[in-house]
Amino acid sequence: MADNKVSDIEMSAILAAFAESREVKANSIHQSKTFMALIIFGNIYVFTSLVIYYLFGSNIHASLDADFTFVFAGRANVMFWLVVSMNISAYFNVGFKALCLVSLVYTLNSTIDNVVLFSGLLDFGDHSYFSIFVISRPIMFVVLAWMALSFRDSLEGD
Amino acid sequence: MIKKLHFSKLFLISLLISYLYMTLVIYTIITLPVSTFDTDSPEKVLASVELAYTRLTIIAVAFFGYPIVLFSSLKYAKYVTIALTAWAIAMYIDDYLVLNKMIEYPKGVFVSATLLLRPILIICLIWMSFELTYSKSKLE
Numbered sequence: 001m002a003d004n005k006v007s008d009i010e011m012s013a014i015l016a017a018f019a020e021s022r023e024v025k026a027n028s029i030h031q032s033k034t035f036m037a038l039i040i041f042g043n044i045y046v047f048t049s050l051v052i053y054y055l056f057g058s059n060i061h062a063s064l065d066a067d068f069t070f071v072f073a074g075r076a077n078v079m080f081w082l083v084v085s086m087n088i089s090a091y092f093n094v095g096f097k098a099l100c101l102v103s104l105v106y107t108l109n110s111t112i113d114n115v116v117l118f119s120g121l122l123d124f125g126d127h128s129y130f131s132i133f134v135i136s137r138p139i140m141f142v143v144l145a146w147m148a149l150s151f152r153d154s155l156e157g158d
Numbered sequence: 159m160i161k162k163l164h165f166s167k168l169f170l171i172s173l174l175i176s177y178l179y180m181t182l183v184i185y186t187i188i189t190l191p192v193s194t195f196d197t198d199s200p201e202k203v204l205a206s207v208e209l210a211y212t213r214l215t216i217i218a219v220a221f222f223g224y225p226i227v228l229f230s231s232l233k234y235a236k237y238v239t240i241a242l243t244a245w246a247i248a249m250y251i252d253d254y255l256v257l258n259k260m261i262e263y264p265k266g267v268f269v270s271a272t273l274l275l276r277p278i279l280i281i282c283l284i285w286m287s288f289e290l291t292y293s294k295s296k297l298e
Binding site for chain 1: 208209237244255
């Protein structure tokens with residue numbers, strides 16, 4: 001042990017190597033244009049659907065039992081926090097792929113549940129603005145899967 | 159040809175508990191008598207039954223499909239395990255925060271046991287996901 005002396009220069013080099021924050025390291029990994037386009041699209045899609053839901057959701061509420069409308073509000077809240085978490089994890093490059101998978105599974109689960117629960121209770125044809133998001137849901141599945149595949153997370157392997 | 163897997167005992171115990179739980183869920187849903195539901199709100203009863211059978215289908219697919227994935231590819235087994243864990247957590251959060259007002263759980267020993275043991279399944283799945291992600295499990 002006594003022979004393993006580290007000089008001041010070597011010590012400062014080691015300290016400098018670990019001094020850089022994870023944020024700076026994460027930002028040094030350049031994501032592809034495809035990924036950037038996908039994450040922008042995903043954010044716009046989710047926030048537009050949330051804005052439309054909160055602006056026009058009362059029309060759907062009028063035609064349903066109060067307990068059933070609680071489902072839409074709950075799902076909107078969960079989706080909002082998932083998107084916020086995905087943006088943060090993409091920025092700091094921590095567990096983004098796992099979060100993408102969680103969001104994909106949650107979206108799939110909520111879609112199946114909605115189909116099962118509301119198929120006989122709600123006619124989506126009566127709410128055209130809402131139907132757009134129901135019909136376009138498969139696009140969101142593709143976007144989430146593609147985002148996870150195109151994300152560069154070489155930092156995690158360091 | 160079945161490949162030999164090297165997992166920790168905890169992983170195997172978690173896998174065993176998960177399979178026992180899935181067997182319990184399948185048995186509970188299949189043997190559920192309609193008379194155990196509260197008939198005051200037929201819409202909620204219908205929603206609960208439809209949801210139970212939809213989930214039963216997915217559980218059955220996972221029950222028979224998971225060993226195939228586990229024995230063929232550890233890489234894909236990791237993603238399938240994480241996906242199943244995410245699905246179990248999503249259902250748990252959904253049932254208690256989103257669907258709590260519209261799901262009527264039937265009364266019965268097996269139903270109570272299924273609901274009570276649900277967190278244990280999630281803990282086992284989380285453990286399996288972590289082990290597949292971070293441990294050095296090997297496939298011969």
